[in-house]
Amino acid sequence: MKRKPKLGQNFLVDDRARHAIVDALGDVSQRTVIEIGPGKGAITEILAGRCARLIALELDRELAPALAQRFAGQPQVQIVEADVLKTDLSTLIPTGETADVIGNLPYYITSDILLKLFDAGVAGLLDRAVVMMQREVADRVAASPGVRDYGLLSATAQMHARIDNLFTLPPGSFSPPPEVYSTVLRFEFAPRFEALNVDAAGFDRFLKQSFAQKRKTLENNLRAAGYTQSELSGRWPAGIARQARAESLELEEMATLYHALRGEA
Ligand code: SAM
Numbered sequence: 001m002k003r004k005p006k007l008g009q010n011f012l013v014d015d016r017a018r019h020a021i022v023d024a025l026g027d028v029s030q031r032t033v034i035e036i037g038p039g040k041g042a043i044t045e046i047l048a049g050r051c052a053r054l055i056a057l058e059l060d061r062e063l064a065p066a067l068a069q070r071f072a073g074q075p076q077v078q079i080v081e082a083d084v085l086k087t088d089l090s091t092l093i094p095t096g097e098t099a100d101v102i103g104n105l106p107y108y109i110t111s112d113i114l115l116k117l118f119d120a121g122v123a124g125l126l127d128r129a130v131v132m133m134q135r136e137v138a139d140r141v142a143a144s145p146g147v148r149d150y151g152l153l154s155a156t157a158q159m160h161a162r163i164d165n166l167f168t169l170p171p172g173s174f175s176p177p178p179e180v181y182s183t184v185l186r187f188e189f190a191p192r193f194e195a196l197n198v199d200a201a202g203f204d205r206f207l208k209q210s211f212a213q214k215r216k217t218l219e220n221n222l223r224a225a226g227y228t229q230s231e232l233s234g235r236w237p238a239g240i241a242r243q244a245r246a247e248s249l250e251l252e253e254m255a256t257l258y259h260a261l262r263g264e265a
Contacts, residue, residue, distance in 0.1 A: 003176070007060055008106030012042040014173035022046045024130045024166055024186055025100055032093055036084045036103030036113060036131070041067055043102060048077045055092050057084045059106075085112055089120045101129035107178070110137050111153065118160040121189030122200055129161075129187040135168055138183035146248050152211035156204065159251060161187035196255040206258050210246040218246045218257075227261060235260045 003009050012018050021043055025033065028051040038044040038056040040063065047054055054077045058064040064081035071077040080087075093099045105113055110133045120126045133141075141157045142165045143149035157163060166184040171177035193200045209225035210218055219232055219242055236242060237260045240253055249257075 004060060006108075008037075008108050009039060009060070010104075010174040010176060010178045011039050012104055012173060013175045014169060017167075017169055017173055018042045019046060020167065021102065021104070021130055021132065021184055022050065024184065025102055025128065028052070028100060032097060032099040034089065034092060034099050034101050036101065037106050038067055038079070039063060039104070041070065043104065044071070044077070047102065048074055052076065054078070055080060057082045057087055059083050085109060085116060089116070090123065090125055093125055098125060098127045100127055101131065103129075104132040104182075107134050107137075107180075110134065114141070114153075114157065117187070117189075118156065118191075121160050121187075122191050122193075126189050128189065130166070130184060131187070132169075132182050132184045134178075135181040135183040138165060138168075138185050141185060145250050150247050151214070152207060155207050155211065155246075155251060155254070157187075159193065159203070159207075160191050161189045163187055192251065196252065198255050198258055203255070203258055207246075207254065210254065214245075214247070216245075217242075218244050218249070221246065222261070231261060235263060 030052050032053040032055065033047060033051045035044055035047065035054060035056040038058050044054065044056055044067065048071060056067065056077070056079050058067060058079065058081060061081065064079055068079040071079060101117060117126060117129055140149045140151060140153050142163045143154045164186040166186055168181050168183045170181055171179065173182070191200070193203060210221055212221045212224065216224070222232060223229070237256050240249065240257055246254070
């Protein structure tokens with residue numbers, strides 16, 4: 001079976017790490033767990049005996065049937081040959097229930113997978129996810145406002161979930177070794193839109209506009225997005241510096257600005 005680098009195939013071979021990843025999900029004995037990219041089953045194998053139901057989505061046409069055959073005697077495990085990005089997660093979860101997600105992600109589509117998980121979190125489908133990604137991406141996802149790595153990905157992620165940075169693995173934990181270090185993050189889905197009194201679609205758009213160009217101030221990014229000078233001057237909240245960059249503001253401040261510019265404050 002040929003490895004497919006295009007599919008981000010770096011298989012976990014560190015036994016302690018694969019147990020630690022599964023342990024990080026907590027007690028899943030009553031839970032449905034969705035695994036993204038099970039590959040050769042490093043995580044699947046441990047999880048299969050711990051959760052009520054495991055649905056593993058694998059795109060590779062050779063790996064998926066090989067796994068399905070291996071787990072054929074375990075009816076609680078379902079191996080689905082599918083592209084996670086083209087899969088409607090709601091169809092995998094029994095109506096009225098929630099699921100958890102686990103995965104050593106294919107790094108070439110990390111952001112797209114995260115955005116998909118955030119949407120599923122807003123839809124009330126997911127409680128928790130433990131996912132491994134390239135260390136630099138994890139650092140951006142978990143960064144706090146004001147630090148170098150903070151940006152749109154951090155703000156978006158932190159609007160959707162509480163995030164714990166669990167541990168980092170060197171390239172040698174994988175076969176073949178990737179060129180980067182890898183970090184495991186845990187997401188507890190808890191969308192903040194309601195608490196900040198903002199609509200999800202409108203506020204997501206506002207964040208994209210605010211972070212559009214890193215070298216620009218927030219005000220200049222918003223002007224470029226179509227806000228008029230009179231809206232910006234007349235409605236800018238007193239507590240936020242006119243020269244501020246989106247990267248320096250807390251999400252509460254971004255919500256205050258969002259309301260003010262809509263004439264709601
Ligand atoms: N979980 C295994 C492990 O830890 O050894 C494999 C991890 S490997 C980094 C990523 C896996 O995701 C590969 O098996 C790859 O074939 C699969 N994959 C890549 N793109 C995918 C997609 N769009 N949907 C589902 N699986 C995908």
